[in-house]
Amino acid sequence: MQLGIDAGATRVKWSLAHHGNILARGDAPALTGHLFSKTQQGNATERLQHLHASVHQAWPDVNLSSVLAGITGLDAGEPSALTLRTLLSRTFALPEQAVQVHSDLHLTYLAYYEPGAGALLYAGTGSIAYLLDSQGKAHRTGGYGYLLGDEGGAWWLARESLKCLLRIKDDGQPPPPVLTAKLQSSLGPLDWPTLRAFVYGSERSHLASLAPLVTEAAQEGDPVAQAIIANAARELARLLSNLTRLHPAQHDLTACGGALTPFVFTLLRSYLPHHQVTYGQRCVSDANALRLTPASAEGHAEKRVLRPSQ
């Protein structure tokens, strides 16, 4: 059996495959490649235990031969990727050579395109535009994480909404009614001690989980939420147009990810009138598990995974 992992800052999605068939799927707590401190490494070890438990609960007789993981916040071969390969091999009792660790974007790209065939705009918890050229070399714009970029991603959408509410209050202006009501229904009173404890005291994924409320408020006509969403779409359009300007050969474009709702996608297209962008919904953890299918079923699995036209 093969385990495919798509690890993001909001959650981990996994799929288990055997001979080209998906046997089981599941979720586990978020996992990132930010392993710069002992605390972060300790957290990662704990998260992998959760992932292990989730897989075993869904499929108790699991007998893994390989793992392919796409993990946010790292690139294949760098120290964090090697650390995570070791941790994964220990957690699932596999030899290290049976475990591959890549950036999540690299594997997401391969779920849609062969190298050189297109460019991907991804907005999940964070945001990035990414492509592999025909030589397999990676190129990107954005993807600089929550402190330096990630404009238009879920964490950014949620953070902008709280930031706007605080600025509006400081400016002595009335609060935007719809956005305020939606955030209150999730967080309780929007006073500073509550917001401070929520933003500085909880996981990044908790903040990111407010993003759908911003989209809802915008769809219901809240002007502040609409401005945030418009800004998000403009920033995402900038990522994709910058990348395609630098690599004009790649014409086929896909936009995908949890924060790329149809509402954001419609706006995004209005900011890219000269580009043809497709809306993507592929399950990346499935693609990862199938890519590891043993040789006998490989042709079949490859076809299911790599063709952009599917």
Added chain:
Amino acid sequence: MQLGIDAGATRVKWSLAHHGNILARGDAPALTGHLFSKTQQGNATERLQHLHASVHQAWPDVNLSSVLAGITGLDAGEPSALTLRTLLSRTFALPEQAVQVHSDLHLTYLAYYEPGAGALLYAGTGSIAYLLDSQGKAHRTGGYGYLLGDEGGAWWLARESLKCLLRIKDDGQPPPPVLTAKLQSSLGPLDWPTLRAFVYGSERSHLASLAPLVTEAAQEGDPVAQAIIANAARELARLLSNLTRLHPAQHDLTACGGALTPFVFTLLRSYLPHHQVTYGQRCVSDANALRLTPASAEGHAEKRVLRPSQ
């Protein structure tokens, strides 16, 4: 002896006073009131040990009777303040009632003004405008921390500079020469793995420590650095003008803090043509230590601490 502590996100400054005289001063690693997780509480305990060692090294026969601490990121009486009071009382072997913990801004304000006498704009690692009204009630604009605000503070200046470099690169534009050279001299190559490890893998104070380079680059004519500094001054002006609009009785205004360099201050004044703002340089840890001077010397100490005209 009395220990006064001014704890910020970049460093802790402390002063030791006895009968109205400052005996010693020193620095210790940063300490904040963000104690939402066990990790954060563990870090705080460790930092207090550093502080303890720093005081004892400077004054080996220290015999403390009281501690007054102003700590960034908390307000007196809230859970984090009570936790820090307990930790301080343990670290310095004092009864809890001999330890007072306030927000850093509260004590900074009292180092300049009596309640109701003025308003303070503070830009250190973060930024805030703050005043106590004549009833002693606190009012503020800004001060929302590095994820939600702190525009014009040192961390924000440094973060903006790295963010701008990454955006300029994504846009395919040439890098700003002076700012780039200054940041390179401190960080080495400005490639993404280096920047990522620096921003996501080290203390916030390390990033904040780049702020003087942004000011230097602006002073030497770098247009990107100048835009960042102008934006900082505009944002700081907004904090102060919003606060004084809501509390017009407080006419006397002071701007202070490590990020409020004379260069930023000059720009700030150009954005506040109708306000008279004084540049403040008082040593807050001294004021805190003196405010705790025993009754016999109190009149003297109070005068040294509270008069805005000093």
